[in-house]
Structure formats: structure tokens, C-alpha cells
Amino acid sequence: MKARARAKLTDLPSHRGEKAPGRIRQRNEQLIIEAALQEFAHKGYEGASINEIARLAKLPRPNVHYYFESKLSLYQDILGDILDLWDDTLNDLDPEQTPAIALRAYIARKMAFSRTHSLESKIFAKEVLSGAPRLKTYFERGYRNWFERVLRVFHSWIDRGLMDPVDPAHLMFIIWSTTQHYADFETQICAGLGVEELGDREFSRASETVTYVILKGIGVTAEDSGFSESDPVLKAGAAD
Amino acid sequence: MKARARAKLTDLPSHRGEKAPGRIRQRNEQLIIEAALQEFAHKGYEGASINEIARLAKLPRPNVHYYFESKLSLYQDILGDILDLWDDTLNDLDPEQTPAIALRAYIARKMAFSRTHSLESKIFAKEVLSGAPRLKTYFERGYRNWFERVLRVFHSWIDRGLMDPVDPAHLMFIIWSTTQHYADFETQICAGLGVEELGDREFSRASETVTYVILKGIGVTAEDSGFSESDPVLKAGAAD
């Protein structure tokens, strides 16, 4: 019987009578998922082929079908894993902290996510670009709730005079889009910067700039944000 | 003989002995291009099918091949048109203007582009997400030049003390990503806002918020930017 094959999260043994997956299954599912991440990120759901996934995973094609019921279920498993990752990483925006501290940390986490999970980010982006036909329920439930929770946090900060009365929803979109951009538009960014790939330097400079502009842009002052006024984080940027 | 089929731009008659395209050709190429915009935006290059394009254009499939040599050439024609549109709309960032005025106008134009050309924007985004294999030359030439021109403008503003010394490249990415987002992530934005589609209200609110945050974020003051200080553009945003 084919297992549901959530290699990353469901590795707890003896969960409901299902035996823990053996080492071969574990290894192969992992190989397939890694290959699939590449292929789906590269070609999107419609354009991806199981053939290519098998090639990347260095397994014969029927083997992929042995572990995953169909292309769709493989894709949905991956999407599910991505949403879980997301939740784990980006769930806490604490209204009790100051916006300076909370947003600074949030942006840093989101940028780190773009860096370490760029394939996942791209898959998600492609899905949304396509109208998110395989994320309908997520957008109707989980996302809606999460988003409204975030809005309430922003509102509470605004009410307490900790930031400018900027439209919270659009502020969230600004944070989202800028941080997401460094994963999704990597190719364009590299072309602009004239580098082959984004390294530590570029990422920390990006993170600093984004943080600086957004925090200042919503009226969070230097002392609140942990910057000292006489020593701005950003030098001229005109250096090179 | 098959023409190169640039329905939008090459409609000048008697250009090099080639006759002006007849009305049937003109109409059909337009139908095909509009259908292809949808299909490519929805599925990406790899996932799109000529079959579906033909169905959307309400033409028999061989007809599509009659007007366009291949799927690739159709796609490349469309990509080319998009780049041309881009150039026409977003080319002028004048260093002689103040950053307040120039950036405000630029953001407004870019947001309008996201609104009126969301399919084109999505196609471009998908191409970049895929690593832009069919935009290599563009990124190596046209884009590079344009980007460096923009950087020089920012530098000149910074040198003259008209804005904070924010890294110009990353500032440009911020402007790009936020404005682009309203086309590419439309589905997610609608889910967050709880609306079916983005209307005038949402777009102008988005435009205002993005402009406000970015201008303030780079230290462009209210008087420079055309805002009066006592009457902020953004009300609480807590209204609804």
C-alpha cells in the first residue's frame, strides 16, 4: 500500500499502526522530493514532467509512481510541506513587542527564508501566479485567518501611536513582496547586480535596506528600532 | 510566406516590400495573441498548449500554426512585445526632477501598468521565476543598461542630499517588487482583502500606501513630495 509520503514531517514511528517508513523508502522519497522541488520550481505544475523528476532523482520513472500516487499528489504533498514550513517560520508577530523589534525580526526571518528556501518560494509564487487553483482552501481558511491576525497586530500598534496610520493590509503586502522578491526574481536581481548568484553580502545588504526603508517609512524611529542615529546602518551604497 | 506577426507594433504598411497585413490576418493574429497571453500567464511557457490557445481564440488549431511558426516563436513575439511596452511606459526617471516628484510618478505608472497589463506582468514573472532562459540576451544587454542608468540617477540624488544614502540597487528592487506584486500576486491579495478582484479603490489605496512608505522611507520629506504635513494622505486604514 502506498503511504502518504510526507518525508519531512510524518516520520514519527508507530503513528496509528502505520509502520515507520524503512530507510530505503525514506531515502528515495527524499530524493524524489528534492528533484521535484527543482522541476516544479523550474517549470511549474503544468510544465513539470515525472520523467524529468525521475532523471534528476536518478531513479527509473516507474519508481516515482511507486512512491507517489500521481503527479498531482506529489505536487500537493510538496505544497503542503511548504505551507507547514511557512507556518513554522513566520507565525509569530507579537503585538506586545514594539513594531521596531517585531518587524525587524520578521523581515530578517522572511529574508532568510527566501535565501534558504528559494525553490519552495518559487513554487508557491508560480502557483499563485497561475491563480492558485491548488491552494483554494488554504487561501479561504488558513491564510485568511493568519492575515487578519496580522492586521489586528498592526492596528493595535497604530492605536497606541507606535507607528504611522498606514493601511495595514498594504503594509503587509509591501513586506511580503519585497522579501519574497529576493527568492522569486533572483535571476533579474543577479542581472542587475552583475553577479552570478546572491551571496551573504548581497542578502545582508538587501535585508538592511528593506528593513531601513520600511521601518522609517512607517514612522518607526531610530531609537525604537535599535539603530543609533549617528551611525546609520547603510553607508552610501555608492562604494562599488 | 509566414509573416513575423507582430500584430501590435509592425502595422506600418509598405515596410520593405512586405504588404500591409490584410484585415483577416490582423484580426486573427490579435485573437491568437490575446488567447496566448491568457494561456501563457496561466500555465507558463512549458505548460501552455497550442491546443488551448486555439480553443481560447476560437480558431482551429492548424490555423494558429498558419500565423505563427511555432509555440516558441509565438511566445518570443509576445515576450518582445512586453519588453517594448515596458520600455515605452517606464523609461524616464529624470535626475533633474526631485526624487519626490519623479518617484511618485514612476510608482504611479508602474502600478497602472500592473493594473492594465496584469497578464503581461505575469508572463514576465513566470519567465524570470524559471530562470529566464528566453530572456538571457535582454538581461545581459537592455536590462543591464537601463538598470545602471537608474542607479546613476539615484546616486546623483543622494550626492545632492535629496534623499537618504540608501543602496540604490536595493531601493530599485523595493520599488519593483512592491508594484509588481499587485499584478503577480493578485490572487493572494484578493484573498487577504476578501474581495473577488482588485478595483479602483484597492489600487489607489495600494498606490498611496506604497508611495507613502517608500518616499518617507528614503527620507524624502512631506513638502518635497507634495503632501501637506497636516493632512496625511492615508487615513487610519482602520475604517473598514
Add this chain to the structure above:
DNA sequence: CAACAAGTTGACATTAGTGTCAAAAATCTA
């Protein structure tokens, strides 16, 4: 090591995709 479970593999069925062609039909032009 024997028996059972798990994994591998080549072959096959089916469907869908791109691109080609020649002949028929429609349209244009003199």
C-alpha cells in the same frame, strides 16, 4: 535460511502534444 514484505524494472496502453501537408474554400484584385 525460509518466508514474507518492499522495492525495481521493462513493457505496454492511452492520451495529448507539436508540427506538416495537400486539398478545399474563401477572399481579393484586375
Add this chain to the structure above:
DNA sequence: TAGATTTTTGACACTAATGTCAACTTGTTG
């Protein structure tokens, strides 16, 4: 309206995709 040109269309060749299967091999466990 006759002849030339453009457009339409059904049929075909070819490739590649997904998914299935049964036979075979390998691993696991008492």
C-alpha cells in the same frame, strides 16, 4: 467574373507524457 492569393481544414506523422502491470530482485525478520 477569372485568376491569383490568402485562409481554412481534416488527416497524418511523430514525440512525449502519465499511469499500469506483472515478473523479478532485493531486503527484512522470525
